[in-house]
Amino acid sequence: MRKFFYAEKGLFLQSLHPLAALAFLGTMLVLALAFSHPLYLAGIFLVAGVTVWTAEGLETWESYLKIGLVMMTLIVLINALMVHEGRTILWRGPLIPVFGRITISLEAIYYGLAMGVRLLNVISIFCLFNLIVHPDKIINLFSRFAGKSTLVIALAARMFPVMAQRYENIRAVQQIRGVDFSRGTLKEKVQKSSLLINSLILSSLEDSLEIAESMQARAFGSGPRSRYRRHRWQPRDTLCLAGSAVALGAGLAGLFHGFGAYTFYPQMGCLVDGPGTVAVLLIVLSGLLAPAILNWGWHRCTFLRLKI
């Protein structure tokens, strides 16, 4: 469970300013959602993988990908069965009322796969966020604009692992008191779970009062708050931000000129339909790889380590 949460490992990527880290992850997310070209989507997946590797998070990524792959399979299956726009028919099934004749086309499978990769990208970006961004840093960044809301988020972020642990404890206690969660009808199982949740909520409400008391004792709400800033903007942040800006600029400009988009139906287009497709892709990937490249340089080049 713990691997799903941020852990301080003293990594280069974890030392980025939250704004630079958010700009990098935000750019990746925007591009992953904007591009539909399989090569571009695969490229972003590759960047995500390399960055996860530099963030020493391959094990965590694997857990995320397991969930992602299950969802990807579902997307491919549903898309292949439901979309009848492809021309290259691989299998012609029976006629089903309302849905019509079931056909599976190569294009529909291909489109499902591309959308699956897009989903893996989004999941990988979320994984990266958990690996490299300390939640307090983000909260700190946003507290300037919405102090109370970010505090609520901070409290929720802190309470999540506590609640997960408590859930386990209450479940164990109920097991010892004879509740068998694996037996019974669906209704009975729901009833058992509701008792568990009931207990969890009661305890959480009691705890929240104590946390509130501790906040009150530390002058919370006694007047305007100031903001504790600890993170300084460094050259590494400028370089990462520049990389993200280049990737975003090139990606959006490419999309405007038709690169990064792809035609799946009725028949698949050509994967590489000109040097422009490759050029834009390379610029986007180079920009997105900036944090990973800087990390590599930071480890190997003393000059870079001292200067950035």
Next chain:
Amino acid sequence: MHLFKVENLIYFYPDREKPALAEINLVIEEGEFLLVAGESGSGKSSLARALAGLLPDFYGGRFGGKIYFRDREMRKIDRRRLAREVGMVFQDPEKQMVMTGVEAEIAFGLENLGLPPAEMFRRTAEVLSFLDLGKLREEFTANLSGGEKQKLALAAVLAMHPQVLICDEPTSQLDPAAAEDFLNLLKRLNEEMGLTVVLIEQRLERCFHLADRVLLLESGRIVLDSPPEQVARRAGIKDIPFLPPVARLFSSLGQTYVPVTVKEGRKYLQHLLSGFPGENVRFLSDQNKTGGKPIREKKQGKKTLLEASSFAGNGGKPPLAEVKNLWFTYPGGKKVLENVSFSVNAGEFVVILGENGAGKSTLLKIMAGLLKPSRGNVFYAGRELTGSNGRCEGRGAPVAYLAQNPNDYLFHDTVEEELLFTLKNFGLADDGIVDELLTKLHIERYRRTNPRDLSSGERLRVALASVLVTRPGLILLDEPTRGVDTRLKGELGAFLRAQAKEGAGVVLVTHDAEFAAEYSSRIIVISAGRIAAAGNKHEILENSLFYCPQIGKLCRGFGNGILTFDEAVQWLEPLLRAGQTARTGGAPAGASE
């Protein structure tokens, strides 16, 4: 000018008819170290909250009388100013953290005070360094140990530069080493930085000697307010249980001088026993051999060691529970238990001691059937545990397990329903067990009360009753003595001992060596997942530097084999009487101030 002056303070929590504080008149001077003692529900925490300005503002309720802080009425002082002057550390470190990271947690209070960033940075850096938390600066609060969490809570308060530090049972959730560490820190803050400290504590053996003054509360009223030595002396007359064992012993023996620390006690004991040159006292704990009476034995030279009482055999029957070659590794690869083997017979009261993270709780969970061992087996009455919830094939519920947090057991509207819930789940009828347990655990009057409205001690008893209704053969308890007052601890110990006498096997995990010495029949010490020592309580505790109870430390070298209060009284009383007779007969003086 007094720091605090409390005049006729009376306070009722909302919807309560009985006052939590009544007629409190109190003066606290600058730089004092005040220790507040008393039973659960005696008003200690309420007094702390009142002094921190949390009553009645945070809780509501009815409030009468006045509290002055530096001659200004407290309720008229701006809350921000008050928070700068008075800091409070609460009981449970888990429930006072707000932020996810260590540094942000320390800065939280400073942000609330509206301090400029440079000042916040300076204070955070200072306090991290002072409390030696620097290496944890970037750490998540969730990953800290209990001791580190409580230190962080203290750091977060100290960063606000308070003049007064109020600590409400800050060590109740910590293991002995972390607790000692925390209390020493408080003493340092008091002595080196002149901070006024108001400390509320249950386990007085650790902090009695640190205080300048001890305040004893009973039903919301102050019944004693004196320096520790005077409280110790008067305790003998008033029969106050809230004393460290050393002081309680000398006080109950009617001594005019009552030492409060082991060091003072040993010095005094040496003085008392100086009337018996060349003579050693031997004490046998085995009641069958001596009828429970200490025997004096003339012996030359070396001191005699206690003969370890052997465990009663089990008449050829398999033991009630047996743990064989148990290994446990968490899926993440963390090894918690290594080749642990032991058995528990019916009628035994086994205490498991060990540092935090030693694997004690994991062991208990495996014995309860809640975790599957990686290797090895657990047997009940010769049959292997196969069920997922402490059940063996063809048996009802042979194991009762009380987890660390009793609140996890309470979710029904009445106490009675909690007990009936377990019975229903196991398909058992109430054959009078509900009444029996409610009476035995003194919670009969709360039968129709919502368990969440009860005090923590009462909740513990309801949780215990809710697992004992199945009449289990083996009772497993995970740190039930944590944060529990002396009286309740005594009641719990006596209850469990009675359960053992009736034929149950009791296995209890605790950090409380005093409790272990008093009630257990056997002790197992676990360290880093392995059994470091196992045997008769006298064998284990007497020779332990760390787990030896205060009475054991006091008597070591004088009267070997003595661990408990009763044993010490049985040993010392005749000696002192003999010394008295000798003195009146003209023999060399033995004792007395």
